[in-house]
Amino acid sequence: MLDKELRSMIGQVKDGRMDRRAFIQRMAAVGLTAPLANQILALGGVAMAEGASTYKPTKRGGGGALKLLWWQGPTLLNPHFATGTKDQDGSRLFYEPLACWDPDGNMKLVLATEIPSIQNGLLAADGKSVTWRLKPGVKWHDGKPFTADDVVFTWQYIKDPATAAVTIASYRDLTVEKIDDLTVKISFPKPTPFWADAFVGAPNTILPKHLFADYTGSKSREAPTNLSPVGTGPYKFVEFKPGDLIRGVINPDYHMANRPYFDTIEMKGGGDAVSAARAVIQTGEYDFGWNIQVEDDVLLRLEKGGKGKTVYAVGGDTEFIALNFTDPNVEVDGERSSMKTKHPLFSDPVVRKALSLLVDRESVKKAIYGRAGRTTSNFLNGPEKFVSKNTSWEFNIEKAAKMLDDAGWKPGPDGIREKDGKKLKILYQTSINGPRQKTQAIVKQACQKAGIEVELKSVVASVFFSSDVANPDTYPKFYADIEMFQIPLSQPDPSQHMRRYLSTSVATKENKWQGTNFPRWVNKDYDAAINAADMEMDPVKRAALYIKANDLMWQDTVFIPVMHRLKVEAAANNLRPVISGWANETDNLFDWYREE
Amino acid sequence: MSQYVLRRLLIAIPSLLGISVVLFVVLALAPGDPFSELATNPNVPPEVQAALRAKFGLDDPIYLRYLHWLNAMLHGDWGFSFVSRMDVDKLILQRLPATLYVIGSAQILALLIAIPVGVYAATRPYSLFDQIANTLAFVGFSLPTFFTGILFILIFSVTLDWLPFVYTTDIKATGIHWVLEMIRQAIMPVAVLGLFQAASMTRFVRSAMLDVIRLDYVTTARAKGLGQATVIVKHVMRNAMIPVVTLIALQMPAVFGGAIVTEQIFRIPGIGSLLISSILSNDTPVVMAVTFVFACLVVLFNLIADVLYGWLDPRISFR
Numbered sequence: 001m002l003d004k005e006l007r008s009m010i011g012q013v014k015d016g017r018m019d020r021r022a023f024i025q026r027m028a029a030v031g032l033t034a035p036l037a038n039q040i041l042a043l044g045g046v047a048m049a050e051g052a053s054t055y056k057p058t059k060r061g062g063g064g065a066l067k068l069l070w071w072q073g074p075t076l077l078n079p080h081f082a083t084g085t086k087d088q089d090g091s092r093l094f095y096e097p098l099a100c101w102d103p104d105g106n107m108k109l110v111l112a113t114e115i116p117s118i119q120n121g122l123l124a125a126d127g128k129s130v131t132w133r134l135k136p137g138v139k140w141h142d143g144k145p146f147t148a149d150d151v152v153f154t155w156q157y158i159k160d161p162a163t164a165a166v167t168i169a170s171y172r173d174l175t176v177e178k179i180d181d182l183t184v185k186i187s188f189p190k191p192t193p194f195w196a197d198a199f200v201g202a203p204n205t206i207l208p209k210h211l212f213a214d215y216t217g218s219k220s221r222e223a224p225t226n227l228s229p230v231g232t233g234p235y236k237f238v239e240f241k242p243g244d245l246i247r248g249v250i251n252p253d254y255h256m257a258n259r260p261y262f263d264t265i266e267m268k269g270g271g272d273a274v275s276a277a278r279a280v281i282q283t284g285e286y287d288f289g290w291n292i293q294v295e296d297d298v299l300l301r302l303e304k305g306g307k308g309k310t311v312y313a314v315g316g317d318t319e320f321i322a323l324n325f326t327d328p329n330v331e332v333d334g335e336r337s338s339m340k341t342k343h344p345l346f347s348d349p350v351v352r353k354a355l356s357l358l359v360d361r362e363s364v365k366k367a368i369y370g371r372a373g374r375t376t377s378n379f380l381n382g383p384e385k386f387v388s389k390n391t392s393w394e395f396n397i398e399k400a401a402k403m404l405d406d407a408g409w410k411p412g413p414d415g416i417r418e419k420d421g422k423k424l425k426i427l428y429q430t431s432i433n434g435p436r437q438k439t440q441a442i443v444k445q446a447c448q449k450a451g452i453e454v455e456l457k458s459v460v461a462s463v464f465f466s467s468d469v470a471n472p473d474t475y476p477k478f479y480a481d482i483e484m485f486q487i488p489l490s491q492p493d494p495s496q497h498m499r500r501y502l503s504t505s506v507a508t509k510e511n512k513w514q515g516t517n518f519p520r521w522v523n524k525d526y527d528a529a530i531n532a533a534d535m536e537m538d539p540v541k542r543a544a545l546y547i548k549a550n551d552l553m554w555q556d557t558v559f560i561p562v563m564h565r566l567k568v569e570a571a572a573n574n575l576r577p578v579i580s581g582w583a584n585e586t587d588n589l590f591d592w593y594r595e596e
Numbered sequence: 597m598s599q600y601v602l603r604r605l606l607i608a609i610p611s612l613l614g615i616s617v618v619l620f621v622v623l624a625l626a627p628g629d630p631f632s633e634l635a636t637n638p639n640v641p642p643e644v645q646a647a648l649r650a651k652f653g654l655d656d657p658i659y660l661r662y663l664h665w666l667n668a669m670l671h672g673d674w675g676f677s678f679v680s681r682m683d684v685d686k687l688i689l690q691r692l693p694a695t696l697y698v699i700g701s702a703q704i705l706a707l708l709i710a711i712p713v714g715v716y717a718a719t720r721p722y723s724l725f726d727q728i729a730n731t732l733a734f735v736g737f738s739l740p741t742f743f744t745g746i747l748f749i750l751i752f753s754v755t756l757d758w759l760p761f762v763y764t765t766d767i768k769a770t771g772i773h774w775v776l777e778m779i780r781q782a783i784m785p786v787a788v789l790g791l792f793q794a795a796s797m798t799r800f801v802r803s804a805m806l807d808v809i810r811l812d813y814v815t816t817a818r819a820k821g822l823g824q825a826t827v828i829v830k831h832v833m834r835n836a837m838i839p840v841v842t843l844i845a846l847q848m849p850a851v852f853g854g855a856i857v858t859e860q861i862f863r864i865p866g867i868g869s870l871l872i873s874s875i876l877s878n879d880t881p882v883v884m885a886v887t888f889v890f891a892c893l894v895v896l897f898n899l900i901a902d903v904l905y906g907w908l909d910p911r912i913s914f915r
Contacts (some may be wrong), residue, residue, distance in 0.1 A: 168641060
């Protein structure tokens, strides 16, 4: 879409000649909807739409108990120490951010009164600062007022490296200042197109200054409130047993009208996904089951005549196969997969392309992911606005075989293709996980038919995803030819996700494999596109840059996307949960209710 | 007697030290660390993980970490969990009631079944009762608990809808309703564990009884004209119980250690599920504490078993 055309459309929305919905529909037609389409309007001078609420109850409370089943129970209740999303989910019952994300990726206000935009003057036109107005009259659960001091304090608390907060990356480069008791201004060192990161969403909730002030930095572990939170949320804390149970009761002074609906809340941990699905869908012992990564066949069977159903939320999580651009079998200076080597097989682009033709995504979807997956040719699958329409995929063994034939990879006496004495033998690793092992088998079968021998390897997840420098089986070390997993896209913006693959971030022995570019792919055009996008305030140009970056990955076959995965949850038939693919499951908890 | 107990306790110290060294080294050498989940999150810079490792002393050499741990343990400080940042003793105490209740009840159930059935079967070997008891015992200990657990859930929860299969620690009832609900939710896990243990224990009691029942002194007792009940209870059982006591005593620490599989299936927040989740997340202080307490209990109950022998059979003297 032409830049000029877009600007005139934004102008029309501003003047009221075109309504917001029509604008979003026009954007959708060219692949630009969802969260950042709204940010386009915000940056173009039109306020970001607030997510519509589907909440129906007309009075607070009276909904009885809400029983949640998290098969990995939260182990601590300070969101800034969260080792996984489960801890953020648990903390979010009590703590709140300024705003959160609804299922469509629109912003929903929680502790703020207005969505910042250039029009209302809260967002600087140069993208270097954003001002938030806080809701007046909000009280912490202990009765103390919530003010700008708490927001400023939360920033100071997180940015202190001695606190070792896991959220530090979102806060250390910015400055938060108090304008008055109910106004805070966040300043960024450079233009920040995605300004809705700090204090937004479940990972970024605000802590009460009066309870944490004595426990910053190295004393952060000793805070009693780490285990008994005092927040501003819809439910008040009652009890916490790590890994087992969280209990809360309704907050009668909650700052949103008629909310919350339930009188008590319980989050039970432990067990496994299948039996969690059973307890929600089949026996109805629980109202909601988190992260039901179970084969679709099983779910369909449970749903027949059951008391619950599965609920899906679309986000941007992509299950992918990454190709190693260096040689995992040659050791240089005590390091395998060294940047000084080139992969003996994959240095021929034809082999990479052929491999991509051998991944039968339709069968993987049918046999494994079912309703919880969508086939895709892109590495970047969301938000919509950033999804490339220029790519395609196919599954074609004959075509792959012909490509390899033409490139000189001829079948040897054992049926395995070879060229210049190099055999097409590949080591394919992933973490131990039912769906992943089945996907491995499907890919291996197709490869065998095309004359590529694939050796499968699966590593325990706690090792595969660890950063243990001494262990050879971690994904950043990548001592294999190809590997498969997913990296969650945790906010409706691709910048953090795509920055990982800059050529300056290659995982090497020198940086103790902390570098994020594990395929060890180096491409100057990609670097230029990502760096430009990070500074680009024009939302359309920025989206175009990310699409270009995605297309570069596709052309070079850095990743073979296997599946665009959806979030799967289980809910009782009469429960109306609000689940966003862009946020934690409990981020919209204040809007949950039960249909009578 | 007291000298014997004291000597045994002193001997236990080096073996417990040895156990703790082995446990610590194995855990330290195991791959992964408690913050590995952070590595998959692109929003968390690697420095945070490094800072956490440094903060919790994970970067020190193994022997230093061990000495720190030992020193703290001797002062009664069990350390804190890396994962929940809570003190380990609190964490364990939170989990203990559920384990004691469920596993303890299962042990009692097992004893209540195994001893009468085993004894009665031994008095009438190869009778119909004995045959049936034997067959059931074989079936019982051939079926693993994860199978019977799921089977029970399918029958009693899913099909019949009689019993809940998620164990909750906060039952919203008081008085008699609370008690009934506690019993109701424990029926399945206790039955699964209890029957499994009863099966092997029945076989054991039966064979121990059979060894004794044919001895000459039993014939003598009968010849004296003592009744069947007196012969069996006073003369046979007391002698046959010696190996059974060893078996039971060695199983007692398991009451503390929990039953990992059964606890997972029924979501019982016991020590077993704490142990397995701590192992999976490399939460060394918790794993160390649980396994070490377990080791202490094994040593202690061995001692208790030995003391009990003396009471059951005065011929065994303490030297």
